[in-house]
Amino acid sequence: MKELMKGNEAIAEAAIRGGCRAFFGYPITPQNEIPEYMSWRLFEVGGTFVQAESEVASINMLYGACGAGARAMTSSSSPGISLMQEGISYICCAQVPCVIVNMVRGGPGLGGIQPAQGDYFQATKGGGHGDYHMIVYGPSSVQECVNIMYEAFDVADKYRVPVMILGDGMLGQIMEPVELPPMKDLSNLPKKEWATDGTGKGKDRRIINSLLINPDDLEAHNNYMLTVYEEIAKNETRYEEYMTEDAEIVLTAYGTVARIAKSAVNIMRANGMKVGLIRPITVYPFPNKAYKDLAEKASVKEFVCVELSVGQMIEDVKLATEGKKPVKFFGRNGGNVMSPEDIVAYVTKEA
Amino acid sequence: MAVVFEKTKMLTDAPLHYCPGCTHGIAHRLVAEVLEEIGAEGHVVGVAPVGCAVFAYNYFNCDMQEAAHGRAPAVATGIKRVTPQNIVFAYQGDGDLASIGMAEIVHAAARGEKITVIFINNTIYGMTGGQMAPTTLIGEKATTCIYGRDAEKNGNPIKMCELLATLTGPSYIERVALYDAAHVRMAKKAIKKAFTHQVENRGFSFIEILSSCPTNWGMTPEQALAFVKTDMQNFYPLGVFKEVTE
Amino acid sequence: MENKIIIAGFGGQGVQSLGMFIAYASIHDGKEVTFLPSYGPEMRGGTSNCSVVVSDKPVASPIIAVPDMLIAMNKPSLAKFENKVRKGGTIIVNSSLIDTKVQREDVKAVYINANDLAVEAGNVRTANIVVLGAYTKMSGDFTPEVMKAVIEKKFAKKPKVIPANIKAFEMGYNLE
Numbered sequence: 214m215k216e217l218m219k220g221n222e223a224i225a226e227a228a229i230r231g232g233c234r235a236f237f238g239y240p241i242t243p244q245n246e247i248p249e250y251m252s253w254r255l256f257e258v259g260g261t262f263v264q265a266e267s268e269v270a271s272i273n274m275l276y277g278a279c280g281a282g283a284r285a286m287t288s289s290s291s292p293g294i295s296l297m298q299e300g301i302s303y304i305c306c307a308q309v310p311c312v313i314v315n316m317v318r319g320g321p322g323l324g325g326i327q328p329a330q331g332d333y334f335q336a337t338k339g340g341g342h343g344d345y346h347m348i349v350y351g352p353s354s355v356q357e358c359v360n361i362m363y364e365a366f367d368v369a370d371k372y373r374v375p376v377m378i379l380g381d382g383m384l385g386q387i388m389e390p391v392e393l394p395p396m397k398d399l400s401n402l403p404k405k406e407w408a409t410d411g412t413g414k415g416k417d418r419r420i421i422n423s424l425l426i427n428p429d430d431l432e433a434h435n436n437y438m439l440t441v442y443e444e445i446a447k448n449e450t451r452y453e454e455y456m457t458e459d460a461e462i463v464l465t466a467y468g469t470v471a472r473i474a475k476s477a478v479n480i481m482r483a484n485g486m487k488v489g490l491i492r493p494i495t496v497y498p499f500p501n502k503a504y505k506d507l508a509e510k511a512s513v514k515e516f517v518c519v520e521l522s523v524g525q526m527i528e529d530v531k532l533a534t535e536g537k538k539p540v541k542f543f544g545r546n547g548g549n550v551m552s553p554e555d556i557v558a559y560v561t562k563e564a
Numbered sequence: 565m566a567v568v569f570e571k572t573k574m575l576t577d578a579p580l581h582y583c584p585g586c587t588h589g590i591a592h593r594l595v596a597e598v599l600e601e602i603g604a605e606g607h608v609v610g611v612a613p614v615g616c617a618v619f620a621y622n623y624f625n626c627d628m629q630e631a632a633h634g635r636a637p638a639v640a641t642g643i644k645r646v647t648p649q650n651i652v653f654a655y656q657g658d659g660d661l662a663s664i665g666m667a668e669i670v671h672a673a674a675r676g677e678k679i680t681v682i683f684i685n686n687t688i689y690g691m692t693g694g695q696m697a698p699t700t701l702i703g704e705k706a707t708t709c710i711y712g713r714d715a716e717k718n719g720n721p722i723k724m725c726e727l728l729a730t731l732t733g734p735s736y737i738e739r740v741a742l743y744d745a746a747h748v749r750m751a752k753k754a755i756k757k758a759f760t761h762q763v764e765n766r767g768f769s770f771i772e773i774l775s776s777c778p779t780n781w782g783m784t785p786e787q788a789l790a791f792v793k794t795d796m797q798n799f800y801p802l803g804v805f806k807e808v809t810e
Numbered sequence: 811m812e813n814k815i816i817i818a819g820f821g822g823q824g825v826q827s828l829g830m831f832i833a834y835a836s837i838h839d840g841k842e843v844t845f846l847p848s849y850g851p852e853m854r855g856g857t858s859n860c861s862v863v864v865s866d867k868p869v870a871s872p873i874i875a876v877p878d879m880l881i882a883m884n885k886p887s888l889a890k891f892e893n894k895v896r897k898g899g900t901i902i903v904n905s906s907l908i909d910t911k912v913q914r915e916d917v918k919a920v921y922i923n924a925n926d927l928a929v930e931a932g933n934v935r936t937a938n939i940v941v942l943g944a945y946t947k948m949s950g951d952f953t954p955e956v957m958k959a960v961i962e963k964k965f966a967k968k969p970k971v972i973p974a975n976i977k978a979f980e981m982g983y984n985l986e
Binding site: 234235237261263265266267269270271273274275276277278279280281282283285299300303307409410411412413414415418419420421422423424 | 646
């Protein structure tokens with residue numbers, strides 16, 4: 214039988230089953246169930262938990278722990294993730310694999326505590342200083358959170374880049390039936406030869422570092438990372454299409470908004486309208502080719518990008534569709550969430 | 565030929581980049597010698613700061629992580645928590661530790677993380693060119709207080725040992741200085757004691773080392789050591805501020 | 811089938827746990843469900859509501875603009891959500907605390923003096939369970955056996971309160 218679990222708690226349990234053995238975090242609504250769950254659960258599996266003095270400290274503890282080779286994570290919500298940007302930039306440069314959960318709330322500033330998607334740019338374009346990317350997932354259900362989190366540490370380790378799970382307040386709070394995977398066997402994981410696990414001696418010692426003071430070295434490093442990002446785009450890009458075969462209007466949205474859009478598609482299909490949906494599961498790397506292919510279909514007349522922000526993902530949609538078809542925008546923000554009927558009303562009137 | 569002296573194997577052969585008369589080199593060697601003496605090789609991780617000691621990862625001959633400015637105690641916490649079998653130390657300067665990293669050092673100490681922090685206090689931002697530090701003495705000149713630090717305008721210097729000694733988490737806190745041979749020997753003893761506290765899993769250990777910066781103080785090396793001995797030592801008294809014995 | 815339910819009241823009336831019981835029953839019965847609570851400072855003493863979607867297919871939107879059913883546990887909740895209910899939908903009104911009537915004529919209104927019945931059942935805090943019984947009967951989403959099994963499971967750690975809750979459930983279920 215499936216279990217009924219809150220998004221935040223399911224993510225925490227899936228992380229542990231995926232091998233997470235350390236958590237560093239600071240309280241912020243609406244993701245507190247994650248640290249609360251971790252604070253007792255990790256000790257049951259021989260792990261460790263620190264309630265840090267700030268998000269700044271959390272991300273740096275994560276850098277230390279993952280630099281030493283552990284599977285570790287942090288979670289926060291928008292203002293806290295902003296505080297972590299410096300650390301994320303260092304982590305990306307030092308190639309330290311780790312997992313970061315952002316249950317996005319309304320912003321900017323202290324903003325609100327209700328669901329939003331205003332951190333899309335920050336998550337997918339870098340966010341901190343310098344040239345870098347993370348692998349960013351935008352799951353739309355509790356089960357998808359579980360599935361992605363379960364594999365997140367393997368993906369992060371494979372490429373030595375951080376994985377971010379970009380949710381929203383709704384996804385953290387919603388309860389849904391989930392099937393949890395079994396505990397991963399951690400005894401057979403590939404050894405992290407680069408990790409500062411303390412055993413390094415003399416010439417074989419390891420250094421985790423993001424200082425490349427010689428311009429040639431830094432340029433070579435950044436160029437190397439480009440090849441990593443290309444490899445990630447090739448192997449890890451994920452998306453879902455729904456009723457796009459004959460669609461004239463293609464809705465696009467990620468995360469929980471995508472399922473609201475899916476309901477809107479169902480309503481409009483029942484009304485005889487040819488509407489479909491494309492949903493990026495990885496918002497970085499963005500599924501450019503899938504969008505381009507849709508844009509090139511004669512049947513597709515236009516796209517409608519639906520977001521809980523003032524228009525962020527729409528820029529990637531426009532880039533990916535290369536101006537071949539118009540891209541319209543429908544969004545709510547500030548913590549307000551559209552209903553399927555709101556989307557139907559917009560499409561009926563504007564599209 | 566008989567070998568009468570050898571550099572400790574816990575330092576690499578990389579030439580130090582420190583200025584003439586700077587005591588960072590002595591501090592590095594003392595820490596490295598202690599690491600060798602306690603048999604830490606093969607189970608030790610160091611954390612380098614941002615500041616003059618930013619390249620410490622090139623000098624300590626063990627696994628090293630380079631931290632963001634001020635965050636070394638957080639990074640060390642992460643390392644120690646997931647590899648408790650390791651000796652974990654952070655090496656930080658005064659801007660790094662007592663200014664931008666004040667929250668991290670206080671909370672690592674308060675939690676009683678089983679790490680050792682070596683704190684180099686030379687009352688100045690060296691790497692960036694001699695700006696006022698949180699530990700700059702009243703009346704001492706710096707590039708951001710050119711007439712000398714004025715408490716009204718610039719605030720007051722911070723005594724880290726005294727501050728941290730008010731907390732429950734630390735098990736050993738001592739301030740030492742590097743202005744003559746006798747004090748160098750005392751400093752090594754203190755550093756060894758701090759690491760021993762970690763080996764014995766007692767708590768957070770902290771050694772503040774009063775150090776010289778002739779370059780940014782505008783002094784000769786001798787004048788600089790004399791400044792440590794007189795002005796600095798007057799304001800920052802040497803001694804043990806906390807020792808948990810049981 | 812798909813049943814979209816909004817449950818609303820003030821904090822402490824068991825609004826969230828009423829929604830959760832429906833969600834747990836869905837799991838028990840192999841149905842799909844989403845339970846979306848309101849969160850934040852609103853919860854603490856203020857108004858409280860949750861959205862539950864019960865379906866035999868995976869649920870797309872957890873957000874409900876047009877509920878099939880509204881359970882209003884206090885007066886402000888009825889005022890806030892009455893006009894959102896779908897034509898032909900159902901409104902369950904806790905008439906112990908709501909002295910007004912449903913104004914609309916295109917919905918089915920059911921009045922239950924839940925607090926009074928809860929007192930009768932032996933525990934005033936079971937008002938939400940009385941309503942759960944009425945919902946179970948009216949929606950036909952679940953058999954009463956499924957719901958009673960869920961109640962017993964959820965209160966397993968506090969067996970003393972089970973009889974009053976079962977009684978409250980039955981009183982709600984057996985209302986005309």
